[in-house]
Amino acid sequence: MPDTTExxxxxxxxxxxxxxxxxxxxxxxxxxTEVTAQQSDITEGTPDDLKDAYKKLAAVCxxxxxxAVNGEFHIIFDKDGVFTLPGxxxxxxxQVILQNRKSGxxxxxxxxxxxxxxxxxxxxxxxxxxxxxxxEGHKHFVQSGTFIGNVWANTxxxxxxxxDEELSILSFEMTVAPLPPFNCSVIYPKSVFEPVAEAPxxxxxxxxxxxxxxxxxxxxxxxxxxxxxxxxxxAVPQAEVSAEEPKEAQDKGPVxxxxxxxxxxxxxxxxxxxxxxxxxxxxxxKDVMRKQVSWATAEATVEDLVAKMQQDDTGYxxxxxxxxxxxxxxxxxxxxxxxxxxxxxxxxWRSSMDVATLQIKSKWVMSRPVRxxxxxxxxxxxxxxxxxxxxxxxxxxxxxxxxxxxxxxxxVFYALLNCSTASQSAGRAVEAPPLA
Amino acid sequence: xxxxxxxxxxxATMRKIITRTVRKAGLSVDDDIKEAGDGNEAxxxxxxxxxxxxxxxxxxxxxxxxxxVKKVRExxxxxxTKIIMISTExxxxxxxxxxxxGADGYVTKPFTPETIQKELTPYM
Numbered sequence: 001m002p003d004t005t006e007x008x009x010x011x012x013x014x015x016x017x018x019x020x021x022x023x024x025x026x027x028x029x030x031x032x033t034e035v036t037a038q039q040s041d042i043t044e045g046t047p048d049d050l051k052d053a054y055k056k057l058a059a060v061c062x063x064x065x066x067x068a069v070n071g072e073f074h075i076i077f078d079k080d081g082v083f084t085l086p087g088x089x090x091x092x093x094x095q096v097i098l099q100n101r102k103s104g105x106x107x108x109x110x111x112x113x114x115x116x117x118x119x120x121x122x123x124x125x126x127x128x129x130x131x132x133x134x135x136e137g138h139k140h141f142v143q144s145g146t147f148i149g150n151v152w153a154n155t156x157x158x159x160x161x162x163x164d165e166e167l168s169i170l171s172f173e174m175t176v177a178p179l180p181p182f183n184c185s186v187i188y189p190k191s192v193f194e195p196v197a198e199a200p201x202x203x204x205x206x207x208x209x210x211x212x213x214x215x216x217x218x219x220x221x222x223x224x225x226x227x228x229x230x231x232x233x234x235a236v237p238q239a240e241v242s243a244e245e246p247k248e249a250q251d252k253g254p255v256x257x258x259x260x261x262x263x264x265x266x267x268x269x270x271x272x273x274x275x276x277x278x279x280x281x282x283x284x285x286k287d288v289m290r291k292q293v294s295w296a297t298a299e300a301t302v303e304d305l306v307a308k309m310q311q312d313d314t315g316y317x318x319x320x321x322x323x324x325x326x327x328x329x330x331x332x333x334x335x336x337x338x339x340x341x342x343x344x345x346x347x348x349w350r351s352s353m354d355v356a357t358l359q360i361k362s363k364w365v366m367s368r369p370v371r372x373x374x375x376x377x378x379x380x381x382x383x384x385x386x387x388x389x390x391x392x393x394x395x396x397x398x399x400x401x402x403x404x405x406x407x408x409x410x411x412v413f414y415a416l417l418n419c420s421t422a423s424q425s426a427g428r429a430v431e432a433p434p435l436a
Numbered sequence: 437x438x439x440x441x442x443x444x445x446x447x448a449t450m451r452k453i454i455t456r457t458v459r460k461a462g463l464s465v466d467d468d469i470k471e472a473g474d475g476n477e478a479x480x481x482x483x484x485x486x487x488x489x490x491x492x493x494x495x496x497x498x499x500x501x502x503x504x505v506k507k508v509r510e511x512x513x514x515x516x517t518k519i520i521m522i523s524t525e526x527x528x529x530x531x532x533x534x535x536x537x538g539a540d541g542y543v544t545k546p547f548t549p550e551t552i553q554k555e556l557t558p559y560m
Contacts, residue, residue, distance in 0.1 A: 030546040117447060128526065
């Protein structure tokens with residue numbers, strides 16, 4: 001067993017590199033994805049030395065050690081790591097993780113805080129195995145806290161160390177393929193390396209784990225908002241960003257374009273439809289909408305959505321609580337989220353990651369914000385809404401904000417067809433089709 | 437016949453990961469895998485009936501896994517219910533202790549579908 005502070009420090013730093021590799025292997029094992037951890041730096045300093053690498057939003061997993069290493073130390077993840085590791089745990093799609101890395105804020109990070117606590121749990125497990133095997137006198141590690149937010153607002157609260165405390169800092173670059181790397185550092189206050197008097201030998205009964213059970217994972221409340229939060233108008237919500245992305249449900253596409261041209265010029269319609277303008281302005285949303293609306297919650301999985309679409313025989317699902325609309329998911333959105341290897345013809349090449357795409361949540365694939373129309377809106381307004389804002393399905397919402405129906409481009413076509421057929425039948429004699 | 441499962445973990449993320457892994461393991465289990473956030477809630481689920489196998493975390497707020505195992509084993513009507521512990525803790529003394537208290541198996545994280553399959557197959 002190492003006796004001096006220097007010996008303990010040297011041994012612990014060596015084992016930390018090994019423990020981090022084991023942590024990466026554990027994630028690889030559980031989530032069937034390539035994970036690497038490379039040591040990038042080793043320094044001594046104070047918390048201030050970490051400021052450049054861990055700006056504003058970061059996460060800290062605190063671990064309490066007993067035995068040869070004694071006291072609390074911390075693992076800090078940069079913003080990219082905050083979203084990458086927990087995102088991998090909850091099987092977020094790659095594009096959602098990348099989007100969060102780019103523009104995610106405290107709110108999005110808190111949403112996956114539970115998964116971050118599990119990251120810490122797995123990390124502690126991996127380290128415990130390595131230190132138990134290779135460091136004589138090691139007893140155990142216990143996860144003692146998780147912090148997400150602006151670490152620098154109050155380091156005594158976030159890192160639980162004094163601003164001038166002397167630290168050993170071991171930094172790593174981690175990669176979860178195929179995502180870009182992120183940074184993390186292990187922060188050891190030097191006091192944890194000081195040799196402690198050997199405690200009387202007693203076998204730890206299972207009950208000895210009780211303190212860990214009573215330690216809340218979420219030590220830090222959500223109020224730990226970064227001090228330099230962007231102004232409201234600058235804080236681009238994910239919804240708005242995703243609305244700008246090319247998504248099938250939002251694209252104008254040839255069908256919507258065709259309707260648009262009809263709205264602009266009745267002459268575009270094949271045949272003699274002299275009263276198309278009248279139809280477009282005379283028919284209202286309430287006349288053509290489908291009253292049966294399919295709903296799912298934002299937490300519903302792609303698997304749930306597929307089942308719901310089949311059950312209700314619909315191509316669009318409203319996301320929300322049954323009245324208030326949060327977003328909309330089309331069949332194409334669902335198809336885009338699912339791995340193509342789920343098709344039966346690819347079954348023999350299918351991996352667990354492909355099956356896992358069925359667990360993607362609707363809130364990650366839905367389109368938002370959703371453009372809606374009122375029941376009194378004319379067909380002309382509906383067509384204009386679809387054309388200007390994209391989307392092939394428009395929810396109809398009453399004055400109380402409740403969704404009372406939906407209209408798709410096909411409903412518009414059907415209404416036009418019905419009206420023109422009725423008008424033709426009423427105005428002219430029905431002619432027999434020409435003989436071939 | 438498909439077995440009925442109860443997954444007990446204070447982390448919703450881990451409950452989901454365990455459920456997903458069990459399904460990937462290809463075992464014959466009910467579609468509706470029950471969940472509980474701690475030992476107390478798990479006891480309530482057990483009272484509702486029809487649980488063959490429990491997959492249980494150790495470190496949970498409220499009633500933890502160790503106390504939960506003891507409680508279940510105190511009830512002779514639950515003698516046939518199998519309890520598999522799942523934890524990152526890998527100390528031999530802990531594993532031996534919880535098995536002595538009545539747990540039927542122990543899975544250390546990280547686990548894979550193969551690990552889960554190996555541990556649960558004897559009880560299927």
